Amino acid sequence: MKMPILYEDNHLLLVEKPINIPVQKDNSGDLDVLTMLKEDIKIRYQKPGNVYLGLVHRLDRPVGGAMVFAKTSKAASRLSDMVRRQVIERKYFAVVHGIPKKKSDQLVHYLHKDNTKNIVSVVPSHHPKGKKAILDYEVLESKKGMSLLAVQLQTGRPHQIRVQLSAMGHPIFGDQKYGAQLNKVGQQIALWAHSLHLEHPIKKEPVKVYSLPPEKHPWNLWEIAEGNKE
Known part of the structure; x- marks a missing residue:
């Protein structure tokens, strides 16, 4: 499977992750994005031996869209630090059930992940294992009992967007785990990693990439094009 390359140089590789493929090896034993990209680099550049590719952040298996990987250890270290400092701007599109009361808002919850069940729950702020989760959303348009949202992550918790939008009362279309x-x-979950804006870890230049969801239901209810990019 060929993954669309959104940006590449000696230090960075930004790609469009396909849906329903794990980012890295998991218990399923299915082929994963990291392995596929390493093999692709090995072939394209005729590299002998092992290929280095650093995983900087993750997307849930069913979710597609823009991802950044590091091709050098120096870039990986700096990108990881940028993720920790929350200076990489990550925006998503989501199609949710219903119409949120507020056109735009910031959602703040405390989340706890049950690793044995792979389920994340909203917990009280004083929960000993609760981690603060923040996102901003804007309703772009509503149609046929659903709404197209632009979502910007302020933190990067597991399943964060899915859990927070569900807790708001508007689960994502197709999300069986948090909107059964x-x-x-x-049904395919309608959550897509739309854009990544970051400072190049070595060159210190701005890097911006965009990825658009497939023109299939429910995405094709809307004109998702250049005008939605920013």
């Missing part, structure tokens, strides 16, 4: 009461088995 409204979604059907087999």
Whole structure:
């Protein structure tokens, strides 16, 4: 499987992750994005031996869109620090059930992940294992009982967007884990990593990439094009 390359130089590789493929090896044993990209680099550049590719952040298996990887250890270290300092701007598109009362808002929750069940829950702020999760959303348009949202992450917690939007009362279309009461088995989750804005870890130049969701239901209810990029 060929992954669209959004940006590449000696230090960075930004790609469009396909849906339903794990970012790295997991218990499923399925082919993962990291392995695929390493093999692709090995072939394209005829590199002998092992290829270095640093994983900087993750996307849930069913989610597609823009991801950044580091091709050198120096870039990996600096990108990881940027993720910790929350200076990489990550924006997503999401199609949710219903119409949020507020056109735009900031959601703040405390989340706890049950690793044995791979489920994240909203917990009280005083919960000993609760981690603060913040995102900003804007309703771009509503149609047929659903809304297209632009979401910007302020923190990077597991399943964060899915859990927070569900806690708001508007689960994402197709998300069986956090919206089982409204979604059907087999539906594809309508969450897409739309853009990444970051400072190049070595060159210190701005790097901006965009990825658009597939023109399939429910995405094709809207004109998601250049005008939505910023």
